[in-house]
Amino acid sequence: MKITIRRSRRAAIAVALGSVLALTATACGDDGSGSGGDKGDEGSGKGKIVFWDNNGGVRTDIWKEIIADFQKANPDIKVEYVGIASTEYQSKVDTAIQGGGLPDVGGVGAAMLAGFSAQNALEPLDSRLSKSSLNGKLNEDMVGVLKAAGGGDGTLYSIPTSANNGVLYYRTDLFKKAGLDEPTTWDKFYAAADKLTDAKKNEFGYTIRGGAGSIAQALDAMYGQSGITSFWNGDKTTVNDPKNVAGLEKYAALYKKVTPAADLNNDFTKMVAQWDSGTIGMLNHNLGSYQDHVKALGVDKFRGIPQPIGASGKRVQVSNPVDGMGVFKSSKNKDAAWKFIEFATSAAENSKFNKAAGQVPSNNDAAKDAWISEAEPTKLAAAALTDGSTTIVQLPYYLPDWNTISKADNEPNFQKVLLGDMSAKDFLDTMADQLNKAQAEWKEQNG
Numbered sequence: 001m002k003i004t005i006r007r008s009r010r011a012a013i014a015v016a017l018g019s020v021l022a023l024t025a026t027a028c029g030d031d032g033s034g035s036g037g038d039k040g041d042e043g044s045g046k047g048k049i050v051f052w053d054n055n056g057g058v059r060t061d062i063w064k065e066i067i068a069d070f071q072k073a074n075p076d077i078k079v080e081y082v083g084i085a086s087t088e089y090q091s092k093v094d095t096a097i098q099g100g101g102l103p104d105v106g107g108v109g110a111a112m113l114a115g116f117s118a119q120n121a122l123e124p125l126d127s128r129l130s131k132s133s134l135n136g137k138l139n140e141d142m143v144g145v146l147k148a149a150g151g152g153d154g155t156l157y158s159i160p161t162s163a164n165n166g167v168l169y170y171r172t173d174l175f176k177k178a179g180l181d182e183p184t185t186w187d188k189f190y191a192a193a194d195k196l197t198d199a200k201k202n203e204f205g206y207t208i209r210g211g212a213g214s215i216a217q218a219l220d221a222m223y224g225q226s227g228i229t230s231f232w233n234g235d236k237t238t239v240n241d242p243k244n245v246a247g248l249e250k251y252a253a254l255y256k257k258v259t260p261a262a263d264l265n266n267d268f269t270k271m272v273a274q275w276d277s278g279t280i281g282m283l284n285h286n287l288g289s290y291q292d293h294v295k296a297l298g299v300d301k302f303r304g305i306p307q308p309i310g311a312s313g314k315r316v317q318v319s320n321p322v323d324g325m326g327v328f329k330s331s332k333n334k335d336a337a338w339k340f341i342e343f344a345t346s347a348a349e350n351s352k353f354n355k356a357a358g359q360v361p362s363n364n365d366a367a368k369d370a371w372i373s374e375a376e377p378t379k380l381a382a383a384a385l386t387d388g389s390t391t392i393v394q395l396p397y398y399l400p401d402w403n404t405i406s407k408a409d410n411e412p413n414f415q416k417v418l419l420g421d422m423s424a425k426d427f428l429d430t431m432a433d434q435l436n437k438a439q440a441e442w443k444e445q446n447g
Contacts, residue, residue: 044333102334128338129159288357
């Protein structure tokens with residue numbers, strides 16, 4: 001069933017303005033495949049395919065290793081790798097959907113899945129999966145997240161590669177020196193952030209994410225403190241519930257009080273580098289940066305634990321991001337593109353990828369490998385998701401405008417909150433209004 005969703009005027013304008021990036025996308029090694037409406041072709045299963053990595057730079061080395069393994073096993077297929085920074089990926093794909101130049105295969109995570117599928121850009125993968133060596137081998141929860149995120153009809157447009165759970169990293173050496181308990185609750189977190197700060201010595205208790213990707217981290221802090229367990233109350237979002245407003249007020253007040261001033265513009269790469277090279281007590285990120293911390297600090301100076309527990313005695317966090325790979329419908333060589341996905345998510349390669357990334361594998365056999373028990377944050381995160389200690393607030397990935405609302409539309413406003421130029425309530429009321437309208441539009445289109 002083809003889904004037709006009326007995209008917001010702002011999103012449409014952004015795509016139109018972004019069309020000037022089409023030449024950039026082509027220059028990245030793109031083979032000039034068709035636009036979103038192109039039906040493509042199965043192809044010969046041989047020849048060249050183009051792969052767009054949705055976390056270029058960060059994952060480039062491991063993907064090149066997997067590609068080399070694939071080409072050795074499939075000498076008749078050449079994979080051209082194009083690494084695109086995660087902050088630029090959605091706009092690159094949206095531009096190529098409108099103007100042509102899509103790759104054969106690319107990263108398609110839960111947060112951007114609905115937007116791409118709504119533009120009819122992705123190939124349904126249910127039939128391919130059921131006939132493949134992966135059938136029955138993938139984590140059912142991760143598959144379910146991607147099916148739900150695809151737009152509402154339960155079609156699978158992306159094969160999961162990993163889950164990337166939120167983690168609170170803390171410096172065990174600094175905590176021990178200060179006589180602090182492990183920050184397992186929000187109260188202990190705030191107390192530690194305050195005690196570990198001495199701005200005159202360039203020592204800070206926490207580093208807050210104020211640049212790209214800030215909204216997801218803020219949502220985690222809000223819901224974690226409020227204990228609210230659902231993103232919706234009927235057809236209205238709970239983001240601006242008074243308890244969430246109070247949580248965000250307390251969280252945003254950390255900026256410049258117990259954090260570096262540079263945090264205002266820090267995306268995850270700058271934030272992680274700053275934590276690894278400085279004397280900052282705590283960092284909220286995900287499993288993906290674990291190996292960076294090991295290289296910078298060694299395993300003895302830090303731990304990565306699940307998010308703090310709230311006043312209710314329960315851990316509440318927003319849905320753990322599931323990443324995946326999709327075949328673009330315009331591909332002229334879908335058979336070869338699928339072979340690459342099938343190979344990359346096989347037990348051996350999926351284990352290799354997630355060990356390098358420090359994430360939870362999607363392949364059930366890969367998830368049994370010994371390295372997971374050795375990588376403590378991954379082990380603890382996997383346990384927290386399965387032992388009943390954690391309630392997950394499912395984010396509305398199925399809304400085509402979710403990624404725009406949770407990034408471009410509101411990241412500048414969050415910076416205003418940190419600077420004191422906008423109240424937490426006004427910020428969340430604005431976001432809630434956008435979400436409620438997007439939800440009403442989605443329900444209208446999907447019955």
